[in-house]
Amino acid sequence: MKNARRTWMAGVVVWVVVCARVLAADWVSETATVGSFALAGEGRAAVVVVAEGEFQAVALAVADFAADVERVSGVKPAVKTVSAGKVDAAEAAALTKAGGGMVLVGTLGKNPWIDALVAEGKLEVSKVRGHWETFLIATVEKPFAGVERALVIVGSDRRGTAFGVYELSQAIGVSPWHWWADVVPEKKTALHVAAGVRKLGPPSVKYRGIFINDEDWGLQPWAAQTFEPENGGIGPKTYEKVFELLLRLKANTLWPAMHACTKPFNADPRNAALAEARGIVMGSSHVEPMLRNNVGEWTAAKDTYNYATNREGVLGYWEERMKTNATYESVFTLGMRGIHDSGMQGGGTPAEQIARLEKIFADQRALIAKYVKPEVEQVPQMFCAYKEVLGLFRGGLKVPDDVTVVFPDDNFGYIRDFPSETERGRKGGFGVYYHISYLGRPLSYLWLNTTPPALIWSEMRKAYDHGADRLWIVNVGDIKPAEIGTEFFLQMAWDIERWNRENLPEFLVEWAAREFGREYAKEIAAIMEEYYRLNFARKPEHLQWWLPRGEEPRPSGWTEDEVRQQIEAFAAISPRASEIHEKLGRNADAFYQLVEYPVIGSTLANIRYFSGELQAISRAEVVPDARVNGSDGVWRFSFSSHAAEDSDKSLIGFTEKFGEIAGGKWRGFMRLEPADDDWKSMRIAPWKVPTFSKEAVAKVKEARGAEPLAVFAAKEFSARKVGRGEVAWQVVPGLGRSGNAVTLFPLNAASFDLSRDAASAPFLEYAVEFPAAGTFSVRVHLLPTHALVSGRGLRFGLGVDDAAPQVVTLDVGDGGPTWAQGVLAGERLVTASVEVNAAGTRALRIYGVDAGVVIDRIEIGAVAAPAIP
Template sequence: MSHAMIRASLPIRLALVLSALACIEQLSAQTALLTPSPRADDFILANQQGAAVFVLEPGTDPAVARAVDDLRADIERVSNVVPALRHELSPAARPALVLVAVAGKSSLLDRLAAEKKLDLRALVGAWESFVIAVVHTPFPGVERALVIAGSDRRGAIYGCYEVSAAIGVSPWHWWADVPVPKRSTLAIATGTHRFGPPSVKYRGVFLNDEDWGLQPWAAKTFEPETGDIGPKTYAKLFELLLRLKANTVWPAMHPTTRAFNHYPRNKEVADAYGIVMGSSHAEPMLRNNVDEWTAPKEDYNYVTNREGVLRYWEERVAENGRYEAIYTLGMRGIHDSNMVGPKTDAERIRTLERVFADQRALIARHVRPEVGRVIPNAPSPDAATDDGRRIRDNPPYLTRSDGTPQMFCAYKEVLDLYRQGLRVPDDVTIVWPDDNFGYIRNFATAAERGRSGGFGIYYHLSYLGRPLSYLWLSTTPPALVWEEMHKAYQHGADRIWIANVGDLKPAEIGTEFFLQMAWDIDRWSADNLATFLPEWTAREFGPQHASEIASILDEYYRLNFQRRPEHLQWWLPKQPRRASPLTDGEVQARLEAFARLRARVETLRTHMRPDQRDAFFQLVYYPVAGSALANQRFFEGERGNKDAARAADAGLVELTRVYNEQIAGGKWRGMMTLEPADKQWASMRIEAWTPPDSARAPVPDPPPGTFIAIEAGSFASHPSPTGVTWMRVPRLGRTREAVTVLPATVADIDLAAAEASAPRLEHAVNFPAAGEFTLQAYLLPTHPISGTALRFAVALDDAPPQLVTLEIGDGGPEWAQGVLNATRVARLRLAVPQAGEHALKIYGIQTGVVLDKVVIDLGGLTPSYLGP
């Protein structure tokens, strides 16, 4: 149970004590393991005289033993000394040793605990927690030991990789060729360092839309013996995820890739690494329908072919039942499509509830006999009454299971069924989706948060779908991930977090930030969020250039958040071509900003050490230069500068060729493909670029004095009497300082009580004249915590607040343009009684609203103008 959950269920005084203990524990965990100036009582892991000996007891879990081998290899990478490995306390294992073990499964740890030399009580029954401790005179003849003790096998594994990270080995040392710094002495600070449990129980990634990167790279470059994403590729992925303290994978599943279980070694490798396997929203019971359902698609029908579908599912559960897995329940079509068979939503709900029961019976039969008292021969959907009461009101139908993790992902049309009353078994984790563009679609109510199965999130950092895909670069700002996932966590989503990372590269930064939050939800806050990129770049490239690299990346996210490089066309597929609505001034400013950014990254590239250049190219140079060239190509083409546009296009092609053929000696050949790579899925991707036949018509900037623009971060924030406040979120939005109401769990405030009870923003505005003007509030296209609209209130001076409502219209044309522009505009007519200075007030009456800026139209703005 997380600290947040404990605090919610205990009296305030005890909650405060626990909160203080949590802070102490977090500080202990963050204390540097590696000490640059060893003291007499520190532990020397390696120096010029040699390395400490590792001790692994007989019977150690193979996954832990494998992680120990990685740690030993990392020590050699850093110090050029190979640590020896022993399986007993032999004389060769003295006077200093490293003991890696799982609490409760180690006689040596038991001895240390019994003799009160090491306190392991915090690990008892804990999930994926670990202790790294220097123990003095642990055993006769042993001067000191470095103990890495896990509460379970993954806890011990994470402990090994924590030491690897402390001595300077980046989690991306293989996947991004980040060099390992050399050190002659590796000393671990004396004391006890505690880590865990994680904030989110199951944390991981979904490899998806791998057709144009991961699959061809694996098939032709890294794993040609398989000709696919196979056990060799997955082994590298599993190691990376464990270094990032993740534990779960949804495997690649597009038609280009054979099913994960097609290669028997895949699941064995997952088990050997300690990875939990799952499957996506469209792949129940670990089945890859695209590859494995060989009958006609119309036969994947639970109404007419229940026995056939059940046999298909049962085969997989019986095959994989002894491996650690999360079972996805429910049913959709073969490949991200609606369920075949039922004709109405009521029928779909009845069918899904029957599917739940039958699937859980399979789990009870093949995974763990005590899973539940599911009745395998429940009434069929055909036998139910029209409203489904004979099934849904039958208590044994939705029974409790015990121990085997199960999830139901309410993705796309299935979310509507849940909102209409679909009953999900209480112990099954309900996984909410985002809207595919990084904005979470649903949040659990206070009543729902009592479910034993809890909630999770399926989040996109890459997407193939409508209105337009983004498959090439990774441009979702960490600040948006923080705002959305922190909000979701506050609403109980702490059981499963899965990020769709596409090909994994070049989503390295977003992937790691997502997983850092999943491990420790309190690590990043609105107060320290701006330090993430500087810390990350310092780890990857050292302190010398970290500040400049972080600044470049910050500008990269700012510019591309305004419009992703994959969305540089302002018409949707099957629509006539149309020019961008940006004014001439906006276009010029954008091109100049990208030109400056590209010049900075070009200069910095020449200053990187030779051993850093491959990593710098992958993590910084390619995405920054690529997005700059993509913008130059598009906007110079619109302006009629065909030579400049064609030069940018050629530059993009050459840049991508270098990535594939030269970086790291050709290691990543086939990994990077420009968007669109081909004509597949044309209804949801931009068109291949060609220069327009003619330049677009001029779009002048609005005349001076026709509007007043105010960034949300410049408002003064006044908390409510209960402490609820508008909080600035650094690096969020077009302005990079958007504001939102925190904590996100506060109930809606009635408009009549807004002045007395709601937090407010206030800004002095000087109006040149009296009159009625249009106030345009630029919001991030988030989804409301409850209901279908975003709501806030606006007042001028002491006038009563006016309600502003913006209907989301999820899936509609306004929503589509909103996610592509990363903004929605809510409008209000504002009466100004006289010229001069007035106090503009914005009341936060509903959480989930993220305000980016306010523009007051004094006359002359066009509806499409996004403002300065």
């Protein structure tokens, strides 16, 4: 596997895959088996043993684990700290008398009891020692005199050990989201750990984490009003919960909240100290070099944050942070942009800006060498080529070879750039900064999380296969309601092989089974699959088609059938969600947060908008109204001209409920978009039924053009699929509007030259009935991905029967108005013409040219179809 050969994890990939499969099975049960370890049962629990001098991150994880065992079994294990000296056999035997068993937890070299087992050959750790964040969980027979059996959790480093502890917590039934989503574990009469050795690690991606961003929406108001008012909002109490969540998800890195509404992370020294205690690596966003929060910490005039005119002032500002945080584990962000996501000040030509950035790199690294380590190339550093900086990087900017270059997505889940084959040898490697929540242009999406796991998988796997394996950060907004996307992203970062094209649909089933039990897992997964598919066509935050261009209100351009199908599909999943909610008992609150609220919320938002749209064009009577009956929660549907108003009222009431669940725990967290009056140019307007002029309606109908002769999903290759060697078009389940878009695999396949040898290219073949000979338009709906080679465009081939295919190219136009409409619609359209020499069934072929092109649907028309405005 070419792209798994990374210098920092060489030689361990096969072992990682094997171990991941072992851990995927159920290995903790209520029933004892041969050689199993009794963790809890009959009113007692095994003692948990750690050693003096162990990392604080491990001690804190052990305390969480003891609480987890109590949550499940009702019995809290005793935690004992033994001396750092030699093993006392009598002490070991005495410790097991009360609970009947011993759980030894420690980092290699930090626990003499574990080191003794290794020295005596009772514990094999060769595949743990010296590796990054790797752990082993093993049963050991007769570890010490008088002790029948022990369970050992040993890690290669502090996080490896903590991950092992939390892995066992999850295996006994405690969700990583037990606090953040109120997932209550099932009570069990006993806990028995199956005999054997279970290993995990090292991770596929070295640094993996989240960026808390745009916290004005929910996290900061909630912390200030409900959870942490004594600190005025997000502070050590909130961050402590964030750090625990990250470790439970096997993440290790955090970019903290950074908006002006929030006190800067380092303004309270307790925050950084807690991060270090938990073993969390702190970083900072693309706009915050050297761990500095510019919107809250640069107190001088904004225009003085200018390296061209105020180098000494800026350097001194960075140096202050180095003095306070140099001893903590960090990934230092290099480079410079303006205050709060603006371009770098100082102006100049691109060449002058490049020269300035290279000088900034040198000065920043001199500070790192002075305060952290003279061998600066050994200190983790990153440079994020975000927005205008990407152009400078592609324009020749020289980033030190040991620095990780991080490529961003386009804020809508489509990665903008990829390392070329010649670049992949750089020592610092590459990473990705990805969004599943976004505040910005063309329009924000902060309310619900509708990025499907399939899109995250296809984009992040593509990035990994092109060499981006050093650092992955996902912008999760307020964390809630991005729980599913956050976990899937981090699961991929931990084990890139865990999910693939074949088993991708199983993720939601496994997730639902863990959170809500196996009885309803498949039904919940099916609901969420449909939720993602329907919202792929248009996010709820983007249901105002005249924005962001600021035109007079205009209809969507969807046909009546398309509107009806969308509403009916939403109306089908919402009552199913409500019915499951009524049956869940202890996890009703968790289900409301994770499933019911996003499903019903997006349903009501769509009914509200499309009912209003049809009212505005005098067609409201064809769209069903949806109402929630507060007494029994049953959904009822009827035709009504007041559907938009009623849905709006229901949506307001349903959102208010968010603050009432879990005893009011989340009061102040969830609001409807727009939640406030900030950033108006980047967000939809407050809801009201739109008013369309006759001219606007006529213009949209005219642009829509004639009905196509045929429309079919790309997955419906009714004739045949022809691959070339290992390269072939494949379906990605859960991707696109159709829910089954197709793309070339492998995702890093070399390009095909159709002009030289079309016969060597893979293709899909569709049997299409043409009514006559002549010229027909073929409109192909692509996902709005970016070309793997910068500036090349999205290319594929199109032909009929055995005729020579033509190459069709879509210019991405990144950042332009057509691109903006594409990411809001979840698709890009490209139209070509084909010649048909006789009526009848003909073979339409789609040829592979470049990997990275994702095809969702295809339309056949009599003439070239006009573009949708």
